Every structure is written in C-alpha cells, then in structure tokens.
Amino acid sequence: MPGPVFPDIPSKPPGPAxxxxxxxxxxxxxxxxxxxxxxxxxxxxxxxxxxxxxxTVVELGAGLGILTWALSLRFRRVIAYELDEKLLSVLRKENFLPSRVEIRRGDILRLDYAALRREVGRPLILFGNLPYYLSSRLLYRLYELHELFEAAVFMFQREVAERLLASPGGKNYGLLSVLTSLLTEARRLMLLSPGEFYPPPEVASAVVKLVFRREFLPEGIFRLLKVAFSRRRKKLLRNLATVWPEEAIREAFRDLGLAENIRAEAVGPEVYLELARRLEVHEPVQKGKKDLPGGSI
Structure with missing residues (x-):
C-alpha cells in the first residue's frame, strides 16, 4: 500500500477484545x-x-473502528455509520480516529443513499464488514439504487460471496448472482479466516469488490428475477406464468432458444436481461403484486 495520504497519522486502534x-x-x-x-x-x-x-468513502457498520482507522489513512473523508449506540459511545470516548472521520448513527438498510450521494457530490464508494443476516437484503437494495454507487468493497461470509460470484447451473446461482453479473464487475479480493475476527465466526469470510456499471436495465428486471427464483423446484416457465401471460413467455422462450422445461438456475444473466425486455411490454396477469409466495433474495 502506498504511504499514508495524510501527515496526521492516527495511532493504531486497540483490539476489539x-x-x-x-x-x-x-x-x-x-x-x-x-x-x-x-x-x-x-x-x-x-x-x-x-x-x-x-x-469521500462511506463505511457501512463502523463496529469498533479498525477498518475505519485503515480507511482514514487512505481517504480524505470517511463517513462511517453504526447502528449500535454502545459502539458509537466507545468510538467517541476512545478518540483514536482523526477528524476527517465522521461517525454517524444509522441503519444501513434504511439510509437515504440518494441524499448521501448529493451530499458527497459524486457516486458513492462503500466499504463494510456486513453481518450475515442482512447481507442479501442490503445488496438487493443497493442494486435497486445502483446508479448512486461507484464501487463497494464488502466482507461477507464465504457462502454469500460464492452466491454473488456463482455461474449458471451451480447450486449457489440465484437472483443475486444474476444482478451482480449484470450490474457490476465483481471479483474476490481475499479470504479471511475465522481467526481474523472477534469473536470468530463459524466459517471463513471473503472480501469482494464490486465496481458498478453505468448501464440501463429494463425496469422489470428486479421483479422478473424475484419471480424466476421464487420457487426453485419449479420450472422457470411455470414461475413466470404466475405473473405474465403464458403464451408471451412461450414465445420469448422460442425466440431465445430456451427449453420449456428449463429451470431458473440454468439461465444466464444476459438471457434474463432479454426476457425482461420482452416481457415488460405485456400487462401482468396479477396486477399490483410485486412479490410471489416463496420468493427470496
């Protein structure tokens, strides 16, 4: 890593324990x-x-400030959000972070990212060590707002990272795999063993870098993917037919060379993109329903 950008180098933070x-x-x-x-x-x-x-970079979940500290060595301004009031109190009392770090209380699932983009004046760069229980929900929200972001560097449990980077046909391939491929250039930077964390999680973690593409996607792509992967044991055509006219789906399948018995996990991202373009001109048969029973992210 190049030398620190700033002369006022903060001392190393204490360990979490x-x-x-x-x-x-x-x-x-x-x-x-x-x-x-x-x-x-x-x-x-x-x-x-x-x-x-x-x-500026934005950290989602400052925790006890170790990543925040490292970011402050590299970037001119760090806005770090943390939900836990007790951890915020620790960071403020310990005072090992320089003044270019702004600690704010916030729920990263509910932040006004559009307002933050306006405040920063450019597409956002995000960092974060994401808890397993909210990783998928947060990513789905960020993907819906993808035009607001330049890049994200996140620590995930390894299982989540494998889902993001999965290829069609694999057991890990799903909705987030497709969106990650369509909306970002994604790569795994490194693995981190459980011993790198306190307390250690049960599985290894992976650091993934996402660079957001500046591409327009059909408005219906998010809905289509939620419907497609809502019931993984069912054929893709049957899932889609719960929302769109079956004959329109069959026609699109014929044009794209898809077998009518194909399942969602066997279809590549670009094919889903074309399906969304073809089906968005058709009126849904279930008007106003955005989510299907059994749908998941």
Whole structure:
C-alpha cells in the first residue's frame, strides 16, 4: 500500500477484545457482530481494493473502528455509520480516529443513499464488514439504487460471496448472482479466516469488490428475477406464468432458444436481461403484486 495520504497519522486502534473489556460490553449476536481483530488485516483490505484517494468513502457498520482507522489513512473523508449506540459511545470516548472521520448513527438498510450521494457530490464508494443476516437484503437494495454507487468493497461470509460470484447451473446461482453479473464487475479480493475476527465466526469470510456499471436495465428486471427464483423446484416457465401471460413467455422462450422445461438456475444473466425486455411490454396477469409466495433474495 502506498504511504499514508495524510501527515496526521492516527495511532493504531486497540483490539476489539480490549475495547469491549474496557467498556464492559460483549458482542451482540442479534446484530451479527464479529469485529476485525487486527489493523494489519484492515490495511490489507484497503490496499487490495486499489481505489484512489477520493474525497469521500462511506463505511457501512463502523463496529469498533479498525477498518475505519485503515480507511482514514487512505481517504480524505470517511463517513462511517453504526447502528449500535454502545459502539458509537466507545468510538467517541476512545478518540483514536482523526477528524476527517465522521461517525454517524444509522441503519444501513434504511439510509437515504440518494441524499448521501448529493451530499458527497459524486457516486458513492462503500466499504463494510456486513453481518450475515442482512447481507442479501442490503445488496438487493443497493442494486435497486445502483446508479448512486461507484464501487463497494464488502466482507461477507464465504457462502454469500460464492452466491454473488456463482455461474449458471451451480447450486449457489440465484437472483443475486444474476444482478451482480449484470450490474457490476465483481471479483474476490481475499479470504479471511475465522481467526481474523472477534469473536470468530463459524466459517471463513471473503472480501469482494464490486465496481458498478453505468448501464440501463429494463425496469422489470428486479421483479422478473424475484419471480424466476421464487420457487426453485419449479420450472422457470411455470414461475413466470404466475405473473405474465403464458403464451408471451412461450414465445420469448422460442425466440431465445430456451427449453420449456428449463429451470431458473440454468439461465444466464444476459438471457434474463432479454426476457425482461420482452416481457415488460405485456400487462401482468396479477396486477399490483410485486412479490410471489416463496420468493427470496
């Protein structure tokens, strides 16, 4: 990693076990809290991201500040959101982060990303160590708002990363795989063992970099994919026919060379894109229903 951009280099932060002990706290399982243990690991992540020192980056989930600290060595401004009031209190009392870091309370599932984009004045660059229980929901929301973002560097449990990067036909391939392929250039930067976190999770984690594409997608692509993967044991045609006219679907399948018994996990991202373009001209047979029973992200 190149030398720090700024002369006022903050001292290394204490480890999470020490910080929690000092303040009489324990990790909250309900929030999926697994904190990076070592500043060196955080520096590796920032280096691997290979992003130039833009004016601002946004961290989703500051935790106990180890990644926040590493980001402050590289970027001119860091806006770090944290939901847990007790962790916010620790960060403010310990005061190991420089003034270019702004700590804000916020639920990352409910942030006004459009307002944040306007505040920053450019597409957003995101970093974060994402809890397993909200990774998929957050990604789906970010993908819906994809025009607001330039890049994201996230730590996921390895299983989530494998779903994002999966190819058609594999067991991990699904809705988020398709959206990741269509909306981003995605690659895995590194694996992190459970021992890199406190408390250690049960599985390894992966750092994934997403660079957002500047491409227009059909308005109906999100709905189509939710319907397509809503019942994985059913044939794709049967899933889609719960929303669109069956004859229109059969015609689209013939034109695209799709077998009528094909399942959702066997269809590639570009084919889904073309399906969405063809079906968006047809009036849904279930007007006003955006989600199907059994649908998941």
């Amino acid at each position: 020490e910080l929690l002990r000092r303040h009489g706290l324990r990790p909250r399982k309900s929030l999926g809290q697994h904190f990076l243990r070592r500043p060196e690991a955080a520096l590796r992540i920032v280096e691997a991201a290979a992003l130039p020192p833009h004016e």
